[in-house]
Amino acid sequence: MSEPHTSTELATEKLREAILSGELLPGDRLHQDRLAEMLGISRTPLRAALTTLAQTGLVSYESNRGFYVREFSIADVSGAFQVRAELEAMACRLAAANMTDTARKLLNDLVAEGDRLLEPGALLPENLGAYRRMNVNFHTAVMDLAGNPWIRTFVQSLHNVPAASDRVIMWRDFRVIERSHDDHHRIARALAKGQGERAAAIMREHITFALEHLDLQLKLYPQDFLRMPSPDKPAKGRKASRSKRSSE
The missing domain is CATH 1.10.10.10 (Winged helix-like DNA-binding domain superfamily/Winged helix DNA-binding domain)
Structure with missing residues (x-):
């Protein structure tokens, strides 16, 4: 941006x-x-x-x-994730044909920054903001490399559904964070080799898994996340009390 x-x-x-x-x-x-x-x-x-x-x-x-x-239903969030997965997969397919030494270095530097932030063996609270920025910058870089500005425009509109945004980092389980960041590594390597379809498949799974994990975490630890109404309740006019959160 x-x-x-x-x-x-x-x-x-x-x-x-x-x-x-x-x-x-x-x-x-x-x-x-x-x-x-x-x-x-x-x-x-x-x-x-x-x-x-x-x-x-x-x-x-x-x-x-x-x-x-604005309040969004779980169905809203799920739909946003599904569309985002397809658009960012498309970005990978297009980006693979536009890779340069500068582009490879950019993606490698971003995943190296993620490695540094995760080196303690946990995503420490003081590193959460920096890791979130790295994640946003990685996804944005891939979309920019696609060379089709409509992809980024539409994905940014999907980020208006907050729980579907790439700003949300679920950091209760470090193994999940490691898996997610390993996807960044594999996407960067595939793009560096011009393997657009492979990068697209990894990106689609990367975002789909995030949705599945978010759904699980919302059930287990609803106090940790953005308030969302249950599937059988409309979002508009719903009153919910703020509960103390340890993370987002």
Whole structure:
């Protein structure tokens, strides 16, 4: 994503990241004074940012409730993951034909950064933000290498379903993180060799497994994750209390 140039763009990006990272949860009311202080921005660009995010579907507005973080059903999340898996697999197929020494180095540097962050044998709390950035940058790099900007545009719109975002790192089980990062290694190697179909298959499985694991973790540790209604309850108007989370 390009760097924001205006105060409104900066406010939009800060607010979007706060939602996608789980700092703000689905259903949370977005009090402008509180948000302005939390994000270090003034109210004028913040109001414009809220309107922008409401137009993209990440934020909702009701006259008697004001702005609040949109709530998504589990079916919404599952559908977003499925489409994201196919689009990022397509990105791999296209990227394989566009690999250069610079592109190979970029992907290798990113997976090496992941290796460094996981070297302690656990994803330490102080390394979670850096690992999340590495993960986002890896997926973004592959999409950029595909040379088709529509892929990144549509995938970014899918990230407006927060639990389907590549910002979400499930770090309770280190073995799952190791498996996920090993996928990054295998995708990078396949792309370096021009093996587009192989990279696509690994990427599809990488994202599909993330969905399966998220579904399991939501059942086992619902307090750890973004609030989502159960499949038999509509998202709109659902009231849920915030519970203490150890991670997102």
